[in-house]
Amino acid sequence: MSDPSAAARARLSNFWRRALVGLFLVGLFGALALRNREADDAADHSDAQQHLLYDEIYALGTLISFTVWVDDPAQRAAAGAAVDAIERQLHDFDRQWSPWGDGLLGQFNQALARGEAAALPAALRDLATRSFALSATSGGRFDPRIGNLVKLWGFADPPYPSSPPQASAIDQQLDALRRAPTGYDGAEHWGPAPGVAWDFGAIGKGEALRQASEALSGHGFSAHIINAGGNLVTSGARGDRPWRVGVRDPRASNQTTYFAALETAGKEAVVTSGDYERYFEFQGRRYHHILDPATGLPPAELRSVTVLGADAAAADAASTALFVAGQRWPEVAAAMGATQVLVVDASGALAVTAALQPRLRLQPGLTARRVELPSP
Ligand code: ADP
Ligand code: MG
Numbered sequence: 287m288s289d290p291s292a293a294a295r296a297r298l299s300n301f302w303r304r305a306l307v308g309l310f311l312v313g314l315f316g317a318l319a320l321r322n323r324e325a326d327d328a329a330d331h332s333d334a335q336q337h338l339l340y341d342e343i344y345a346l347g348t349l350i351s352f353t354v355w356v357d358d359p360a361q362r363a364a365a366g367a368a369v370d371a372i373e374r375q376l377h378d379f380d381r382q383w384s385p386w387g388d389g390l391l392g393q394f395n396q397a398l399a400r401g402e403a404a405a406l407p408a409a410l411r412d413l414a415t416r417s418f419a420l421s422a423t424s425g426g427r428f429d430p431r432i433g434n435l436v437k438l439w440g441f442a443d444p445p446y447p448s449s450p451p452q453a454s455a456i457d458q459q460l461d462a463l464r465r466a467p468t469g470y471d472g473a474e475h476w477g478p479a480p481g482v483a484w485d486f487g488a489i490g491k492g493e494a495l496r497q498a499s500e501a502l503s504g505h506g507f508s509a510h511i512i513n514a515g516g517n518l519v520t521s522g523a524r525g526d527r528p529w530r531v532g533v534r535d536p537r538a539s540n541q542t543t544y545f546a547a548l549e550t551a552g553k554e555a556v557v558t559s560g561d562y563e564r565y566f567e568f569q570g571r572r573y574h575h576i577l578d579p580a581t582g583l584p585p586a587e588l589r590s591v592t593v594l595g596a597d598a599a600a601a602d603a604a605s606t607a608l609f610v611a612g613q614r615w616p617e618v619a620a621a622m623g624a625t626q627v628l629v630v631d632a633s634g635a636l637a638v639t640a641a642l643q644p645r646l647r648l649q650p651g652l653t654a655r656r657v658e659l660p661s662p
Contacts, residue, residue: 337525339365345376346491348515354502355509355524368505372498379494382409385433385485386442395433395483403477411472416599417489418470423622424607429579431466433483435459439584441564441575449568456582463579488576492557492602495519499553499598511550516541517557519598520550536560536589536630545636546628547647548594555598559605560590578610587612587632593619594626594642620662628654 336359341352352372354365382389390407397404406414417430433442438459440447462481470476486493491514499519502510509522511529520529528551532544550556561584565574574584591608595601604624611618619627619639626642636654638646643656 334525338362339369341366341369343369343373343376345373345380346494346514347380348491350376350512350514352502353511353513353524354507355522356507361507364505365507368502368507371505372501375501376494376498379490383413383486383490383494385483385487386437391484391486398477398479398483401478401480403475405475406470406473413486413489413493413599414470414476414484415472416493417486417603418468420489420600420603420607420622422469424603424610424618425621426468426579427610427618428488428603428607429463430484430486430489431463431468431479431482432577432579433485434462434481435577435579435582436485436487436575437483439573439575439577444564446564446566446575448566450573460580460582488559488606489599489603491517492555492597493599495555496598515563517555517598517602519553519555521553523552531556533558533592533628534560534590536562537634545630545649545652548642548645550594553596554594555596555601556592556594557598557601557605558590558592559609561586561609562589576606576609585610585612588615589630589632589634591615591630592628593624594628595624600624616657616659620659623662625659627657 337355337357339352339354339356339362343350352369354369356362356365381387383391385391385395390410394404394406394410414430421428421430436442438451438455459481462479466479466482467476495512495514495517496519498512499510499521502512503521509524511518511520511531516534518531520531523529528549530547530549533546534541535543535545559576561572561574561576563575565572576584578585588609591605593601593605593608595604601624604619604622607622608615608618608624608627608629615627615629619625625639627639628642628646629637631637636648636652637657638654640656640658643654646654648654
């Protein structure tokens with residue numbers, strides 16, 4: 287999940303980014319204060335700034351921002367220290383949950399690669415048990431055994447490739463998956479499963495965010511939003527206002543063009559799987575990092591799936607599974623208990639579940655088809 291050189295760059299540039307953002311805000315509010323009409327707004331905003339701590343770190347393969355609301359501005363330094371502690375925890379997840387490194391999951395996968403029944407360290411059993419349970423309810427569309435298929439496609443590590451793998455190599459992977467056990471119930475060993483490696487890439491970010499949010503609340507900062515590249519968790523509120531989050535336009539060239547916004551209430555996660563995160567184009571077709579375990583190919587029916595839910599890990603697994611399901615996403619959503627879903631299909635058309643629709647604010651001119659989920 288991590289890229290050490292990017293982490294180092296992020297660390298080096300952190301100071302300057304904060305300094306520049308600070309300067310920008312000072313400049314911005316200075317300029318606003320000169321204009322009478324906007325002076326009140328600026329005063330409100332800078333008052334709110336006193337209660338906000340903003341920090342950015344690099345972990346889970348992405349830039350993660352923390353926005354913490356503190357009732358007493360004097361608590362901002364303590365909130366910063368809590369974020370530092372959580373950063374260390376997230377770096378540990380990077381190491382332990384990477385399928386290919388020398389951490390716990392990496393060692394487990396190495397044992398599988400030797401053709402052995404591999405011992406699963408106690409620290410991974412909970413996440414593994416949850417993953418396989420979610421895999422079952424997804425009908426195997428979310429599949430934590432998918433590591434070698436992801437590696438074959440070249441999406442395990444940048445740089446990403448420029449052409450798809452041979453069809454025969456994909457078939458070999460599909461065979462290995464068919465022969466391997468499909469379940470895991472918390473036992474000490476799993477396998478043997480020749481040719482298979484585990485990968486928590488589609489659930490790990492959600493689980494890490496869930497734990498980070500709990501930890502931050504445990505430090506006494508229960509009003510926050512933690513945003514890992516558009517996958518985020520919120521807790522509490524921004525003072526007397528709800529947190530407001532944007533959903534990224536899957537075809538925008540930057541990460542800050544939103545086509546929809548919603549307000550969160552208390553502890554919630556908003557997780558998106560899309561075809562725009564990691565991809566390459568080959569002969570006019572887009573190939574991305576979410577793979578259908580049934581065909582071995584990246585599904586092309588949808589551009590993005592956003593799932594909102596109370597549990598970030600479950601929302602993360604569901605967003606991947608629904609993406610794989612394509613146009614059949616409503617039945618998989620029902621089976622997984624994902625009731626609040628927003629989908630952009632390959633033509634750019636929007637669909638939203640009845641449960642999410644009342645909360646969603648679309649950009650002017652956009653409409654979303656309303657979908658009633660079938661009973662599971
Ligand atoms: P992101 O991590 O970009 O937010 P996802 O949550 O959808 O997006 O996770 C994609 C990652 O999960 C891939 O990089 C890969 O490691 C893994 N993966 C890809 N397809 C599947 C799948 N069908 N089931 C489980 N994991 C998958
Ligand atoms: Mg996911």
